[in-house]
Amino acid sequence: xxxxxxxxxxxxxxxxxxxxxxxxxxxxxxxxxxxxxxxxxxxxxxxxxxxxxxxxxxxxxxxxxxxxxxxxxxxxxxxxxxxxxxxxxxxxxxxxxxxxxxxxxxxxxxxxxxxxxxxxxxxxxxxxxxxxxxxxxxxxxxxxxxxxxxxxxxxxxxxxxxxxxxxxx
Numbered sequence: 001x002x003x004x005x006x007x008x009x010x011x012x013x014x015x016x017x018x019x020x021x022x023x024x025x026x027x028x029x030x031x032x033x034x035x036x037x038x039x040x041x042x043x044x045x046x047x048x049x050x051x052x053x054x055x056x057x058x059x060x061x062x063x064x065x066x067x068x069x070x071x072x073x074x075x076x077x078x079x080x081x082x083x084x085x086x087x088x089x090x091x092x093x094x095x096x097x098x099x100x101x102x103x104x105x106x107x108x109x110x111x112x113x114x115x116x117x118x119x120x121x122x123x124x125x126x127x128x129x130x131x132x133x134x135x136x137x138x139x140x141x142x143x144x145x146x147x148x149x150x151x152x153x154x155x156x157x158x159x160x161x162x163x164x165x166x167x168x169x
Contacts (some may be wrong), residue, residue, distance in 0.1 A: 027074060030120070031058060034166075035058045035124075037131035040053045040103055056100055069081060075115060077100070080100065105148075132152045135152075
């Protein structure tokens with residue numbers, strides 16, 4: 001079945017059409033409404049408890065999967081976008097959800113935190129700051145990720161050109 005549109009009078013499959021880059025401000029606005037900074041369960045640590053991995057998540061209706069791909073590609077993230085089946089146990093018909101989850105240390109350090117550092121306002125800005133603080137205070141967060149908190153506390157994400165120059169508009 002054809003699933004496309006016309007581009008300059010030529011039929012094109014919308015899944016193979018080139019994707020445009022999004023503006024950084026548009027991405028931040030999208031994340032303000034649809035994203036979150038959270039923790040995912042990890043492996044069991046020495047004391048038998050599951051570790052908690054810091055994660056950035058962007059989830060939207062599956063019809064917006066292409067938009068999430070554009071966010072991923074604009075930011076240079078390597079993650080796959082997953083489709084989560086909706087739970088219809090309560091009798092309500094809901095659509096499936098497209099989800100981007102970033103929990104790899106290097107991508108959090110080099111892309112996610114510098115991109116949002118000092119740029120989110122209101123509740124999402126508070127959530128971002130609380131997430132960074134929790135990374136440093138939660139005993140179940142692996143030591144490697146605790147360095148993210150130290151970099152944040154030292155103000156490195158706002159000072160070091162490696163981080164400050166990367167996402168200038």
